[in-house]
Amino acid sequence: MSLESDFEPAGSLRKGAAPAERPPHITVRDLTMAFGDFVVMRDLNFVVRRGDIFAIMGGSGCGKSTLLKHLLGLIEPAKGEIFYDGFNFTKADPDAREQMLRRFGVLYQKGALWSSMTLAENVGLPLGEFTDLAPAQIRELACLKLAMVGLRGFEDYYPSDISGGMQKRAALARAMALDPEILFFDEPSAGLDPISSSLLDELILELRQSLGATIVIVTHELPSIFTVADNSIFLDTETRTAIAGGDPRELLAHSKHPTVRRFLTRGRETGETLHNG
Amino acid sequence: MARRLAAISESTASASLSRARDSSLLIELAGDWRLSGTVPSADAARREIASDPKPPKVILDGRMIGSWDSALLIFIESISEASRMRQVPVDLALLPAGVARLISLAEAVPERKGARAETRGVPLLERIGMGALSAWGSAQGFVTLIGALAIAFGKLIRGVARYRRVDLLQLIQECGANALGIVTLISFLVGVILAFMGAVQLQQFGASIYVADLVGIGIVREMGAMMTGIIMAGRTGAAFAAQLGTMKVTEEIDALTTMGISPVEFLVMPRFIALVLMMPLLCLYSDLMGIAGGAAVGATMLGIPLKLYYQETIAAVTLTQLFGGLFKATTYGALIALAGCVSGMQCGGSASAVGDATTRAVVSGIVLIVAACGLFAVIFNVLGI
Numbered sequence: 316m317s318l319e320s321d322f323e324p325a326g327s328l329r330k331g332a333a334p335a336e337r338p339p340h341i342t343v344r345d346l347t348m349a350f351g352d353f354v355v356m357r358d359l360n361f362v363v364r365r366g367d368i369f370a371i372m373g374g375s376g377c378g379k380s381t382l383l384k385h386l387l388g389l390i391e392p393a394k395g396e397i398f399y400d401g402f403n404f405t406k407a408d409p410d411a412r413e414q415m416l417r418r419f420g421v422l423y424q425k426g427a428l429w430s431s432m433t434l435a436e437n438v439g440l441p442l443g444e445f446t447d448l449a450p451a452q453i454r455e456l457a458c459l460k461l462a463m464v465g466l467r468g469f470e471d472y473y474p475s476d477i478s479g480g481m482q483k484r485a486a487l488a489r490a491m492a493l494d495p496e497i498l499f500f501d502e503p504s505a506g507l508d509p510i511s512s513s514l515l516d517e518l519i520l521e522l523r524q525s526l527g528a529t530i531v532i533v534t535h536e537l538p539s540i541f542t543v544a545d546n547s548i549f550l551d552t553e554t555r556t557a558i559a560g561g562d563p564r565e566l567l568a569h570s571k572h573p574t575v576r577r578f579l580t581r582g583r584e585t586g587e588t589l590h591n592g
Numbered sequence: 593m594a595r596r597l598a599a600i601s602e603s604t605a606s607a608s609l610s611r612a613r614d615s616s617l618l619i620e621l622a623g624d625w626r627l628s629g630t631v632p633s634a635d636a637a638r639r640e641i642a643s644d645p646k647p648p649k650v651i652l653d654g655r656m657i658g659s660w661d662s663a664l665l666i667f668i669e670s671i672s673e674a675s676r677m678r679q680v681p682v683d684l685a686l687l688p689a690g691v692a693r694l695i696s697l698a699e700a701v702p703e704r705k706g707a708r709a710e711t712r713g714v715p716l717l718e719r720i721g722m723g724a725l726s727a728w729g730s731a732q733g734f735v736t737l738i739g740a741l742a743i744a745f746g747k748l749i750r751g752v753a754r755y756r757r758v759d760l761l762q763l764i765q766e767c768g769a770n771a772l773g774i775v776t777l778i779s780f781l782v783g784v785i786l787a788f789m790g791a792v793q794l795q796q797f798g799a800s801i802y803v804a805d806l807v808g809i810g811i812v813r814e815m816g817a818m819m820t821g822i823i824m825a826g827r828t829g830a831a832f833a834a835q836l837g838t839m840k841v842t843e844e845i846d847a848l849t850t851m852g853i854s855p856v857e858f859l860v861m862p863r864f865i866a867l868v869l870m871m872p873l874l875c876l877y878s879d880l881m882g883i884a885g886g887a888a889v890g891a892t893m894l895g896i897p898l899k900l901y902y903q904e905t906i907a908a909v910t911l912t913q914l915f916g917g918l919f920k921a922t923t924y925g926a927l928i929a930l931a932g933c934v935s936g937m938q939c940g941g942s943a944s945a946v947g948d949a950t951t952r953a954v955v956s957g958i959v960l961i962v963a964a965c966g967l968f969a970v971i972f973n974v975l976g977i
Contacts, residue, residue: 387850416852427843431759441851444754489847 337364339401340497340529341386346395348381355381359395359557361548368523368530368543370563372578373550379533380424382550383501386531387421388412399497417445420495420528424502426486428474434461434485435470441492460488464518480511487515491522498522500532504539516542537581541567549575604658607632607667609640617647619671621687622656625664634670641674650675654687668695730956733934740856741864741930753857760862767828768870772877774823779811779878782819783885786810791894800894804904807886812909816879817917818965820871821924825957829932832863833953836936837946845937855937864929871925872918879917912977920968924961931957 341363348355355378363369371379384390386397388404396405399415407415428437438457442448448456458470464484474482483503490498500519504512516539523530534540540547540563547566549559551574559566559575567579604623612618617640625631641650652668654660668684668691675682684692714722747753790806836859839845848855883905890896896904935953939945 384846387846389846389849413852416850419850421847421850423843423847425842427847429844429847430839430842441853444851444853 337366339363340365340367340399341369341531342398342401343386344396344398346382346385346397347393348378348385348390349393354393354555356550356555356557359548359550361557361560363529363531363546365529366523366527367546368519368532370540370544370547371531371533371550372535372540372547372563374552374578375535377550377552379535379550380501383499383531383533387419387499388416417493418496420490420493420498422483422487422490422498422500422503424505426474426479426482428482428486428489430474433471433473434466434477434488437474437485438489438492441489445493457488457492460491461485463491464488480507483507483511483515487518491526494526495528497529497531498526500530500534502533502535504534504536509538512536512539513542519543535578537579549578605629605631605663607634607637609637611647612651614649615645615647616649616651617641618651618653620653620656621664621667622658624658625660625667627661627663629663631663631667634667634674637671638674641671641678641680646678646680649681649683651683652687654691657688660688660691664691665694665698669698672699730934730938730952733938734930737856737860737930737934737937740854741860744854744857744861747857748861753861754853755858755862760866763862763866764870766831767824767867768873771824771827771870771874774827775820775874775878776881778819778823779816779881780885780888782815783807783811783882783887784889785885786815786882787886787889788893791889795894800890801896801900801904803886803890803894804896804901805908808883808905808909809913811882811886812879812917813913814917814920814965816882817875817921817924818961819882820875820878820921821928821961822958824867824871824874824925825928825931825961826954828867829928829953829957830950832929832932833935833939833949834946836860836933837939837949840937840939841941841943841946860929860933860937863933864926867925867929868922871921871928875918875921879914916968916972916977920965923964923968927960927964928957931960 339362343359343361346359347357348359359382371382373379381390385392388397392405396403398404402411402415404412404415428434429440432440435454435457438460439453442453442456443450446453454470458467461467461470464487466481466485466488469477469481469485474485477485483506487503503515503519507515519530519532520543522528530543532539532544544563547560547563548557549566550556551558553574558572559570563579566575570576570579605625606622608620608622610618610620617637619637641647650671652671654664657664668687672682672695684695744753786807787803790803791800794800794802794806836845839859845855845859848858887898887901887905890901891898932953935949935956939949
């Protein structure tokens with residue numbers, strides 16, 4: 316499993332159980348997100364099924380990353396609940412939450428590698444904290460994870476020594492360190508060139524297949540959305556609610572909502588261009 | 593018959609207004625419209641549009657325009673805004689091709705309702721209230737952090753706390769050994785200053801030898817701990833706030849939390865331990881340097897033999913005073929570490945927020961030190977130390 320290996324075309328990954336038959340993994344019920352009196356999004360209801368690649372879509376600043384932080388328990392919801400495998404995460408006590416968090420892997424928008432540690436230490440830290448492996452084994456495993464994202468030989472570099480794209484990949488290696496059940500990606504391709512970004516998409520598909528992980532991606536990159544996502548929710552800034560959901564390709568084919576259409580066709584369909592022709 | 597209304601001509605750019613037969617307002621633009629040159633004002637045209645009866649149409653004729661940049665856009669935007677208010681259509685067809693496109697681009701997206709920030713002045717009372725609320729907020733943060741830190745120490749005692757020993761050792765070096773230079777300098781100078789101030793008065797009574805008592809007691813009881821505290825607030829408290837604040841901005845703290853590692857255990861606790869361990873040592877060193885400063889003045893300016901100065905100091909300073917000073921220093925260390933870490937953990941998400949956090953860390957650190965110093969003075973007095 317490396318960036319260079321041959322990947323099966325995306326379509327073949329969609330075989331098997333139809334999304335609706337797989338059990339729900341994440342259930343969000345009546346979630347309202349707010350900062351003080353300012354409501355970001357109200358009454359979100361959606362289900363992410365086990366093994367899904369679920370895209371959270373929407374324009375810039377509509378609250379996609381905020382929704383992700385709610386899913387991770389970094390921000391408390393103003394209203395509503397989030398369930399993982401039917402377990403109420405919102406109402407859980409801190410210890411139970413910590414237990415759940417260990418089953419998550421998160422790739423942050425800016426990578427968020429710990430700047431005072433080398434790449435191997437970054438990947439190794441969760442392994443050292445939550446497993447009984449010997450330091451040498453941890454190091455070996457960290458190097459393996461880094462090699463999986465194409466960073467063989469960079470183990471002893473500090474995050475500031477490598478490029479933004481490499482930081483992203485190293486952060487992905489760290490997110491995968493504990494073989495998580497759910498991987499969250501916050502704008503994975505932000506700041507990456509088209510080639511790195513498509514390699515990342517392939518890596519995401521590969522991860523789902525090899526780890527069987529459920530993957531939640533916050534993104535507004537259309538190529539990514541159409542390549543990897545098999546379910547989605549569309550957040551709208553104007554109405555402050557989710558206005559659509561489902562397979563993005565289905566949405567592109569059948570959605571009637573003008574905002575969704577504009578988004579998925581990059582404004583082409585409604586003739587919305589800079590200079591009006 | 594076109595009626596000539598006004599002709600404004602400044603340098604090369606010019607705009608002349610006239611009325612067409614159907615009383616449409618015709619604005620003829622000519623010359624080079626550059627931000628670097630002088631550009632005619634749109635006021636005359638705006639007045640004309642606002643006058644009664646309103647013109648049925650505004651025609652902008654830019655066929656005579658040489659070169660142009662945003663200077664032209666501002667002029668045209670100002671006219672179209674005036675026209676929009678009176679619902680007069682504006683004809684942009686005769687303008688250079690790019691201009692009409694740029695103007696329509698600016699007007700394509702209507703202003704979002706509620707997007708404009710309110711710019712009303714905030715009354716004094718409201719400002720006081722906001723200030724009080726934010727102070728209350730940081731006080732809550734302080735108490736919360738103390739609680740979280742207590743839990744972390746509980747885990748440390750049980751041996752299950754998650755932190756890296758390497759980090760702790762490095763922090764100890766940073767806020768201990770690496771601070772020796774500045775502590776030496778400041779403490780020695782404070783000793784010198786105290787000795788000078790005392791000497792001037794004491795010499796009048798022929799009691800120069802008591803400079804040793806003054807410097808010894810002053811430094812050991814108060815100034816050693818106080819000066820070390822203030823140095824460390826500026827040096828290490830600020831560093832803590834900046835480190836944690838930046839980690840907050842880059843989501844490194846979120847990354848710890850979602851990995852199930854408590855940032856308080858992993859980041860705050862080692863910083864707290866390092867500073868609390870190092871402060872008494874630095875204070876002891878500072879005491880020594882301060883007394884050395886006093887001795888230097890005594891030996892060179894007052895002609896007190898070093899041995900005599902030493903004996904006088906030993907006789908004057910009690911162990912109680914020394915331990916009192918060290919105890920204060922330890923407390924100051926705890927306060928500085930808390931102030932720095934609270935500011936860092938409460939930091940917002942931008943570069944300027946890190947700056948604010950650093951400022952807050954130093955200011956609240958120093959305020960806390962001075963307040964604690966006052967409190968100690970009272971308590972020590974009551975206890976008769």
